[in-house]
Amino acid sequence: MKIAVCVKEVPDAGASRRHDPAADHRLVRDGDPALNPFDAHAIEAALQHAEGADGVTVTAVCMGPASAQRSVQKALALGADDAVLISDDALAGSDVLGTARVLAAAIERGGYDLVLMGQQSADGECWVLPGVVAALLGWPVLTQAASLSIEDGSVRIDRQAEAGYEKVGASLPAIVSVSDAINEPRYPSLKAIMGAKRKPLEQLDLAALDLPAGSVGQDGARSIVRSVGDPPPQPGGTVIEDDGSAADRIVEFLRERNLV
């Protein structure tokens, strides 16, 4: 059985992000990019299945600039057997549909039985990519798995939806996104980090995926950002550091509002 885990490189979550009116409202991101933390849960879910069954391989599939190799290495260090990185200048400016077209083509080329994703990217936060990729492949999609079982050529998940916990399932091949509550991702050992450098990493460009020009990147984008601005002002609250007196300060605040 071949499992693919889609991974993305995202800006460091702790770093400041702001838009720059002087630079055409582009987003300015500080800090080093890193593996999308939600994807680590998908890798962990794949590894846990691979460790409990025979003949299961786990491949990390990433679309991103050449610099995303760092995050792909992280996926390999966590335990993926090999990786595919799709990089091409023509991919810059891809929207959700364009990104899905690239991932669907890479998944078709790799012949996987199951594709796992994180529930969202920490930067795009779109949540819908699994559905778009599934539609392009004609596969079923199950999202936000809080638990996952794979047997007899099918996958079943439990998940939280608006009306409570529900069970949904589908036959393989299928796309599944996992919630960040499904597991605690492992930390790679130093040995695994060193070993990751010797694992196969295939680099592909658009030509290798046989995607028509204009279907991806800026030219293929069907949803566009018209403008970026400041959020509406919110009444700012008070934030203090606890120096031992925080409890008293809270009580004082609650008393002012007649809440105690």
Next chain:
Amino acid sequence: MGSLLVYVESSEGQFTTGSLGVAAKAAALAGELSTSVTAVVVGPGASERAATLGSHGVGRVLAVDGARGDEPSATEVADAVVAAVRAESPLLVMANASVLGAEVAGLVAGRLGLGIATDAVDASISDGSVIVTKPAFDDSVWVECGWAGEGETAGVALFRAGSFSADPVNGATAEVVGIEPEGSERHVEFLGRAESTDEGVDITQADVLVGAGRGLGGPDQFGVVESLAQALGGAVATTRAVVDAGWYDYSTQVGQTGKTVAPKLYIAAGISGAIQHKIGMQSSGTIVAINKDANAPIFEYADFGVVGDLFEVLPKLEQAIRESS
């Protein structure tokens, strides 16, 4: 001019509040554009209750009765929405961002090659086209999204739950038309729902809630929030992470999946305040937050925030409250 097409979701035999809100917003936009709203409904008994959507501003409903399981799956709904788009050539497809709604939106965009804008909180008209507004990067910037490309249908817009009021606007009835979409070859199966086990406190009725997040650290650490809640005459609320980890009962969960609460006072302990939680408690009268992480989003909308260790702060707070009352 094409209509605005809204997927109105059914759950346990009722239309969901979030998707009725999107229908109401669509009706307001349709008024400005001099067009109409068409809804797609799927599920057991959907066509019987569909006429009532007229009171939410829907002119016409395309209905698919029944489902393979007790509830329709994402593939069944996507089949219906795709059939509706092909029949109606709407200007835009709109849906509420529930778990199912997000799957449906993705499937429809992929199958029809449409652009998709997610996490929208508002929509407006610009040059005869509907554009949407969405917060990004933990709500630190506000982005306006539009559409590119050929074709009558601009794209799919998915709205953050609770963005719009779902109150009926009048007593009109909608025209209901049954449709039989071509089914997908590969389906998702709805296999059932876990029975709720807890008949405990109804947190939506409490004046004071002490919210406990992942910062509690484990299921045996809840004494500190339980006794503070007791001192305040309130109840304990939790986050999805806490419930999914099995630390506390689902009936206490606040957020997009979970309950929506609006107590006079909400004390968030060890809760980062991600948008899924915020949706469920942002209408609280006063929000106090205690979190170790100074960058936690909760501090952006708390009325009073403490960067500190909840295990230090909460016991002292409880003591001070017991002494003052």
